[in-house]
Amino acid sequence: MGCRNSSLEKKISLEESSNKGTLDAQSEPEVKEERPPLTDRQKQLLRDSWKIVQADIYKVGVVMFLKLFEKYPDVQDIFIPYRGQTLDELGNCDRLREHGLQVMRTVEKVIARLDKPENMEALLFILGQKHVMFNTKVDYMDLIGPQFILAIKPTFKNDWTIELEEAWSDFFKLVTFIMKEAMVF
Numbered sequence: 001m002g003c004r005n006s007s008l009e010k011k012i013s014l015e016e017s018s019n020k021g022t023l024d025a026q027s028e029p030e031v032k033e034e035r036p037p038l039t040d041r042q043k044q045l046l047r048d049s050w051k052i053v054q055a056d057i058y059k060v061g062v063v064m065f066l067k068l069f070e071k072y073p074d075v076q077d078i079f080i081p082y083r084g085q086t087l088d089e090l091g092n093c094d095r096l097r098e099h100g101l102q103v104m105r106t107v108e109k110v111i112a113r114l115d116k117p118e119n120m121e122a123l124l125f126i127l128g129q130k131h132v133m134f135n136t137k138v139d140y141m142d143l144i145g146p147q148f149i150l151a152i153k154p155t156f157k158n159d160w161t162i163e164l165e166e167a168w169s170d171f172f173k174l175v176t177f178i179m180k181e182a183m184v185f
């Protein structure tokens with residue numbers, strides 16, 4: 001099963017370059033023991049900014065994964081069809097776009113469940129369990145939030161604030177915290 005090239009004419013490429021990262025002891029993300037809370041103000045910021053991100057979810061999903069693989073090439077190998085592909089090739093890959101969209105759709109569902117913690121938890125717990133079957137390592141989960149932030153930041157130009165960045169960072173910490181709970185047993 002290969003990674004088909006998309007027929008889309010527009011090729012998405014990385015806008016910024018970043019240093020490669022490794023998942024050694026020093027760079028391993030911190031695993032918090034407490035479930036990170038979101039304030040009402042953060043929830044409102046997330047809902048409002050999601051309306052803007054929503055218009056561009058296809059591109060954000062692809063850019064997010066390209067940035068992830070550029071910085072952490074090991075993660076690319078989890079996806080068997082992506083092995084040996086260059087970032088340029090992956091930018092046109094239907095399967096990559098599909099997973100990018102799957103993540104975005106999950107973000108959308110979690111935003112809709114911000115005040116329904118039990119529903120949110122059920123959704124993310126099942127998704128976490130599935131990722132065990134997808135051979136995703138627990139530590140990889142923490143890598144995605146920062147790349148999502150890098151992917152959406154340019155859309156907001158001067159409207160981007162530290163408060164908004166913290167809201168999205170805490171959002172992904174919560175999402176991946178619940179997914180990781182399902183992955184560790």
Ligand code: HEM
Binds near residue numbers: 075131134137140143
């Ligand atoms: C670096 C972290 C992650 C890795 C390595 C990873 C890996 C995978 C893999 C291998 C699949 C199987 C489908 C495919 O091969 O394309 C998959 C499916 C999926 N992933 Fe991820 N994933 C990651 C993070 C996430 C996150 C953070 C979310 C949501 C917020 C997510 C949402 C999904 C969804 C919704 C599916 C489809 C599940 C289904 O088939 O029902 N993934 N992921």
